[in-house]
Amino acid sequence: MRHFLDFEKPIAELEGKIEELRRMSEADGINIADEVARLTDKADRQLRATYARLTPWQKAQVARHPDRPKAGDYLRALITEFTPLAGDRAFADDAAVLGGIGRFRGRSVVVLGTEKGSDTDSRVAHNFGMARPEGYRKARRLIELAGRFGLPVLSFVDTSGAFPGIEAEARGQAEAIARSIEACLEAPVPVVATIIGEGGSGGAIALAAGDAVLMLEHAIYSVISPEGCAAILWKDQAQAPAAAEALKLTAEDLKRLRLIDGVIGEPLGGAHRDPAMAMDAVGEAVQTALSPLLGLDGTSLVARRREKFLAMGRDALA
């Protein structure tokens, strides 16, 4: 069953009508091609208009859309010979963080992804994409592995944030995130991170302190969720749309602030309408970002990456 977001309702109605007409025509043999074409055109225009001016809060809904392709989908679509590697060598394997080695367009790479899951069972299995310390420690281990063998690191980030749990804190969630950020920054190999859905705070940047940070057009990346921000600053979670607006969490805003390096266009109506096309676009963008980095040695990569992050925000200095 397709999921429609609230603001997609008029489009959903049109598409429902088209479906109905098609069924009738199959059953009765009536020629309704003209009517279908007219309605399809109308639905298309409506979809285009809606998605051309999504509010930040609407983008947050699209970024969290249940049908949106997840990290695992990108791995399956873009990586061949994918070989998952498990565990942090200390406590457990965290299914919220996918990791392993494989080939991206023929080249050996280390791949990381935060996986939200796509149905009830898999969501629970992946802890809704909220990683525990073990997940970040696995990521760090694999980034270091990449460094040892000269493999680029590709990450696909989609998480509401690190898991806020008792055990996670007891096992050093903060330390695990800090070390994972450090591993990204210190890797002597190219690191290309793509925010494919939700980039939730420290839990996201743990896998995204890279040479190139890309975002899908309707993805969001923020220091706090709009709901969390609204609850704290507005003292009212219902103000989440206002908080989403204020936080400047859209790809367009973050590119303008020069906090990310590129925005990847999504198929009309969002990645969930045409996952294959979205994943293809991400593959192209990752390849384009990766190519110029491949010629650089480890020392230059680390130095450039540091400079990039140190320069952030300085443009706006008084």
Next chain:
Amino acid sequence: MSWLTEFVRPKIRTLLGRREVPENLWVQCPACQQMMFHTELEKALRVCTHCGHHMRVTAQQRLAWTFDGGVFTRIELPKAPADPLRFRDSKRYPDRLREAREKTQLDDAVLVAHGAIGGRRAVVAVMAFEFIGGSMGAAVGEGIVAAARLAVLQDAPLVVFTASGGARMQEGAISLMQMPRTVIASRLVKEAGLPFVTVLTDPTTGGVTASFTMLGDIQIAEPGAEIGFAGARVIEQTVREKLPEGFQRAEYLLAHGILDMVVRRGEMNATLGRLIGLLRVKETEAA
């Protein structure tokens, strides 16, 4: 780099005049509810003389207590972007900043100074919880980076006292980017072969904990300090369980292997001095 030129004419603000407080003013300990004379409490470094509870202190006080003889030189920090997002909730961010500046007489939530600890040169950065909850925005990030560069320049260890409620939400993702930026700062110090010591004070939470704070060569905390990544309330709502006794307190983190030691305020200068002396073999021999 413009901030480097500031070293030439550092602002000397050693031992700023203490605010005038009537000597007979009583203060109640929030932990044991006992009353103490204000002067008595100040002499005890704002540690309850009845129960040992470590009360929060201002960044300025912290600096004075950390350096030998209370002598230090503060450096001017680079300016940070003013309201890059044009953020507005119930208040405009520039208004919040102005109010915080008026209230605290600070520019933002971090102070950086150099001086001596245990007779050896040291650079100290202190986060100011009194300034918008010690939240980390670009100014705090710049402050930590500047402190790291100063430490490298002076061939001195860097000690950072952390105190933070988390991110400066009004700076959105710019606030988030201070996590990698301050991690880079810690790398600069370590690569120069200098000790990087973090001292976690009440409270140290969120992105500040999950970045440079947890990368100390030595990690110290004050007794009873609240330390964590996620907020206790968020955790309670997520796991729907009662939090264990002493959860996210300094002693809990020590027991879980996340800290090296919990040190009382009155012993901080001596402890830092000893650690720096032990770690800095070269300087010790030369002396």
